[in-house]
Amino acid sequence: xxxxxxxxxxxxxxxxxxxxxxxxxxxxxxxxxxxxxxxxxxxxxxxxxxxxxxxxxxxxxxxxxxxxxxxxxxxxxxxxxxxxxxxxxxxxxxxxxxxxxxxxxxxxxxxxxxxxxxxxxxxxxxxxxxxxxxxxxxxxxxxxxxxxxxxxxxxxxxxxxxxxxxxxxxxxxxxxxxxxxxxxxxxxxxxxxxxxxxxxxxxxxxxxxxxxxxxxxxxxxxxxxxxxxxxxxxxxxxxxxxxxxxxxxxxxxxxxxxxxxxxxxxxxxxxxxxxxxxxxxxxxxxxxxxxxxxxx
Ligand SMILES: NC(=O)c1ccc[n+]([C@@H]2O[C@H](COP(=O)([O-])OP(=O)(O)OC[C@H]3O[C@@H](n4cnc5c(N)ncnc54)[C@H](OP(=O)(O)O)[C@@H]3O)[C@@H](O)[C@H]2O)c1
Numbered sequence: 644x645x646x647x648x649x650x651x652x653x654x655x656x657x658x659x660x661x662x663x664x665x666x667x668x669x670x671x672x673x674x675x676x677x678x679x680x681x682x683x684x685x686x687x688x689x690x691x692x693x694x695x696x697x698x699x700x701x702x703x704x705x706x707x708x709x710x711x712x713x714x715x716x717x718x719x720x721x722x723x724x725x726x727x728x729x730x731x732x733x734x735x736x737x738x739x740x741x742x743x744x745x746x747x748x749x750x751x752x753x754x755x756x757x758x759x760x761x762x763x764x765x766x767x768x769x770x771x772x773x774x775x776x777x778x779x780x781x782x783x784x785x786x787x788x789x790x791x792x793x794x795x796x797x798x799x800x801x802x803x804x805x806x807x808x809x810x811x812x813x814x815x816x817x818x819x820x821x822x823x824x825x826x827x828x829x830x831x832x833x834x835x836x837x838x839x840x841x842x843x844x845x846x847x848x849x850x851x852x853x854x855x856x857x858x859x860x861x862x863x864x865x866x867x868x869x870x871x872x873x874x875x876x877x878x879x880x881x882x883x884x885x886x887x888x889x890x891x892x893x894x895x896x897x898x899x900x901x902x903x904x905x906x907x908x909x910x911x912x913x914x915x916x917x918x919x920x921x922x923x924x925x926x927x928x929x930x931x932x933x934x935x936x937x938x939x
Pocket of ligand 1: 651652653654655656657658675676679680681682699700701702703704719741742743744771790791792793794798
């Protein structure tokens with residue numbers, strides 16, 4: 644009889660990667676939003692029968708749109724994790740919950756450590772931080788895993804947007820004064836699996852918060868430059884100029900942190916998890932997209 648884990652957000656970037664990374668002996672149950680709508684997850688308890696862990700990869704992730712519909716962001720990112728976590732506590736099973744670098748302030752300096760004070764600068768970050776607090780106070784055994792700048796060959800993300808725009812335009816202007824670290828959804832998913840296995844295998848594993856990104860750091864401009872360098876090697880069309888600009892010249896509805904680098908030493912110490920350099924991870928994604936003919 645395989646162990647069963649409940650996964651929410653199984654159609655998203657991280658959720659899809661996690662379904663592909665299911666370890667031997669684990670069956671992943673991944674209801675989609677028509678089966679388990681997180682704006683009203685009251686019947687979540689019925690999904691927990693025979694389940695030994697919950698991994699919450701679902702979220703309202705439209706960072707700019709959240710400024711216009713903060714209540715919806717709160718429902719999905721804060722209220723639902725609270726309900727999930729209380730149900731997990733009642734069932735006596737652990738919850739692995741994914742959170743974000745955007746809980747940190749717009750103007751502070753990283754790399755941020757887990758105990759640094761959160762002070763979100765936008766509605767999405769507020770809702771994600773409220774979700775963390777709901778999980779922490781639920782009574783469930785939990786791991787809150789904060790990550791950043793998630794990229795993959797699935798869904799919509801910066802790598803895919805750059806490749807699409809790069810195929811259409813000769814000049815791209817990309818923000819060069821926000822620092823952070825891209826994170827391959829597959830690398831993160833493998834880390835979430837390791838953590839879930841530790842919690843299911845060891846009832847004494849303490850709850851906590853851990854940071855998890857690929858290694859290194861860059862800016863959005865640095866990331867774009869790397870994407871196009873790899874794309875060019877693979878014979879894809881790239882722009883002639885990738886111009887670095889300041890955030891002030893690319894206004895968005897939501898304010899983003901100037902520096903959202905996360906210090907990932909705690910997850911290395913506690914779980915032996917150290918993700919590879921972001922450059923390698925991003926090169927793999929560009930290669931994957933090119934081989935699937937999806938890059939253009
Ligand atoms: N993307 C990033 O750059 C980033 C950065 C830092 C942290 N994170 C965190 O990482 C986690 C995974 O993010 P991701 O990039 O994989 O997100 P994603 O690709 O946007 O996927 C979000 C998932 O949540 C589901 N979802 C949204 N609203 C729902 C609802 N009302 N009911 C049920 N399911 C719902 C989506 O379902 P549908 O397919 O039906 O929409 C999808 O499966 C999230 O906790 C996010 O906050 C992401």
